[in-house]
Amino acid sequence: MLKKKELSINMGPQHPATHGVLRLVLDLDGETVVKCTPHVGYLHRGTEKLGENRTYPMALPLTDRLDYVSSMSNNIGYCLAVERLLGIEAPPRAKYIRTIMAELTRIANHIVWIATHALDIGAMTVFLYGMRDREWILDLYEMVCGARLTVTYPRIGGVRCDVDNEFMDSCYKFAEDFPKRVLEYETLIDQNRIWLQRTVGIGVISAKEAVNWGLTGPTLRGSGVAYDVRRAVPYDAYDQVEFDIPVGKNCDVYDRYRCRMEEFRQSVRIIKQCLDKMPEGLVLSPDAPAYDMPLGKPRVMPGHPMGEILPGEEEEPKKEPFDELYSAVEVPKGELGFYFVNDGTAKPYRMHIRAPSFVHASVLPKLSEGSLVADVIANIGTIDIVLGECDR
């Protein structure tokens, strides 16, 4: 007599298709996944604890390291949260620059996503095309701040330095050129038979369930819920530009892919409008805090964004209730939120990061259980996680 037994296998933490150090324990019955248990935390660096022991401007570079594929958006989310907390308003020009940067980041992130997702499923060429096009965006980053990956370009109260005409020209050329590249990706995979078989009807999650699980971003919009933080709580220049929110209707991997492809076009549209409407003026608010930031007497950084670094005086925390604020932005992966409790000193009393990847990784068992092993790969791709952000 043959005995039937479930097979338990480890996928990851070192596995090319897990997009980082995600470990899944899969209990298999033949080819079918009976149980999927994700294990995260391999990249935990204690960002929240570190943030609580630094002044607000000093904790900014930590946010680059959350989602290293779209560091610019993380910086913007952090700066915006601190601005709302301390009552600083960024100048209009800075808002437009940040909107352009956020959308460039969205394109760069979705390129990395489509490249790796297609590679996982078996389409090699998209990866090479994608990496070619991402290079242009990284060059644009380099033009404004000298860094390509961990940029720390936005500042609390604006951005670090102004953009020049060379950047604007190159950025406009990119916006003109990029829709053609999107067509190239679509030619490769949109109607590809293997692609369709691997994605249509896979990883289905209904709209109600997706909201209940707390999914955000294209992962949620693929299920037909038009929730976008840029529309729900507009920030920066998003209330002054026109854009559509693409939604899917079949709630599967393919519809989420379609959503992201449409977002490419919407991002290009936003970038063009921002470049056209770009106002003149300051790029850093005069109220922007210096690094050591004694909040009692805010020191103005005259001209130079780096300011002087002098030892700050420790301020006495004020009496409760403390100021608290939750502020969210739409990063390429979903809703990135920062929850701050401010006790009146220069350091946050509590800093919590609501990372979209963390929530999306938790839904993996829901998507994968009952499907085939090969579909787990498609599911990991479609929720678009980066473990640096998931583990914080």
Next chain:
Amino acid sequence: MTPVQISELLKSKFQSDVLYTVEFGGQVSVTVNKANILVIMKFLKASPELDFDYLVDLCGADYMGRKNDRFEVVYNLRSISHNHCIRIKAVVPENDCKIASVVGIWAGADWHERECFDMFGISFAGHPDLRRILMPEDWEGHPLRKDYPLKSDLGEAEWKGYKEVVETAERNKQYEVR
């Protein structure tokens, strides 16, 4: 509804449970007793004019200076259909460090509650799988508590297993390519 209206509604509905409300930056936090947290949460989700279908975020907070109510569990809620939001905070004393789990109401609370347990040691009654999530299983202590040191409390002393690592490194030097 504006956050203030929602907090007024909660106050009138759950008079004995709502402790106080704080408004800042257009957002309102309603601090409540932990005893009836499930009833309040179910009301927030089920009533059609509130319809809080989306649990944005759940986290803990440690207020060490307070006497009886050291911890807080913070729920950020949003309604996608009505586009309004509210923050509920439940106070959890140190000597009775547990609260009812809301996984049954919002499935997305699962990992948030595990993280809160991992970081603050607050246990969630009724959670299906309450384990550490970010720290290793055998970790001691809860890192985001305010009395948890930022740096190792060993100071200059060597950590457990340090000697073995150094010895292995010394031994392996003979295999180095010169």
